[in-house]
Amino acid sequence: MLIFDELKWEPSERWVRATRGGTTVVDSKHPVLVREPGLPYPTYAFREGEVRTDLLRPAQSPPADGPHAGSTVFYDLHLDGAVVSNAAWRYPAQDLAGYIAFEWFRHPETVLEHWYEEQEEIFVLPRDPYHRVDALRSSRHVRVEIDGRTVAESYRPVAVFETGLPVRYYLPPEDVDLLSFEATETRTHCPYKGEASHWSYRGEDGPARPDVVWSYQDPLPAVPQIEGYLAFYEQYAAVVVDGVKAGG
Structure with missing residues (x-):
């Protein structure tokens, strides 16, 4: 960047x-x-x-x-x-x-x-010729917790490396407790990945947390690996990669 x-x-x-x-x-x-x-x-x-x-x-x-x-x-x-x-x-x-x-x-x-x-x-901005996005299939162990509860765990994430941003891990929906989340109307756009849909966390007892998960259901051709996979905002969820908390 x-x-x-x-x-x-x-x-x-x-x-x-x-x-x-x-x-x-x-x-x-x-x-x-x-x-x-x-x-x-x-x-x-x-x-x-x-x-x-x-x-x-x-x-x-x-x-x-x-x-x-x-x-x-x-x-x-x-x-x-x-x-x-x-x-x-x-x-x-x-x-x-x-x-x-x-x-x-x-x-x-x-x-x-x-x-x-x-x-x-x-969408959003011109594509920067000096900006790179690589989506790589991985076998890292990724566990996601919200309020101390495991809501996702996977050994088959897609790691997205993007210039100037932290690594994001996208998990297959089969490895996410989808019953804990509810789709919202929020849509965001990225010039490199496309339009993202969002989900809120419903929790077991606590109040809902809005838009904690996002996913590209129809990503741009440069990143087909993340189609339908889900990623978590680290300010709302603890993303633990190979035993180490991301961003920590």
Whole structure:
């Protein structure tokens, strides 16, 4: 995971498109991958000619705190009768003067609804070419406890090694006490693994603990090994690997 103390950028050869309400707002085969100071993830900037600049107007209330590496030029997006404030901006670097960048998935408001690299939809953030995810089948002994009770135990986990993150162990559902968990409506997205479903712990006597387990039921092609497997948030569950508590 690369983190810089100054603005950095490099060209990308990926074909990037973004849409809102069925309208293509960005269609670029010459994007620039930009890394802002202090941030662990990149974003894209696009040539003016590859952006629907006719849908952009100078921002009515630009942010005063100089986000995005001190950017001061912001645009509101006007589309289908709606206005999305501060949806796009220009970076202050002279070499990026002819480029425009967009917010991705700003909460609670969506800026551009769908992003694509080539023909694949991507989620949350651009995929970082320096970020790696390896899902490896393992024979480590993994035991999971919640409130002192064993809720999962496996000798056949999938260990996921991801740049800048602790190792996560995904367990087959057959090795998890599924009756102790209840599906929730929570969905989260990862640009490298896909959409995750979540489950809450019901417990035997105590109150439910929300969203302690997650699983990718239809993971992205890079990590097929974790399909349907379950992983546990270590702040809610004790994950013990070969007798050693993970994160301890």
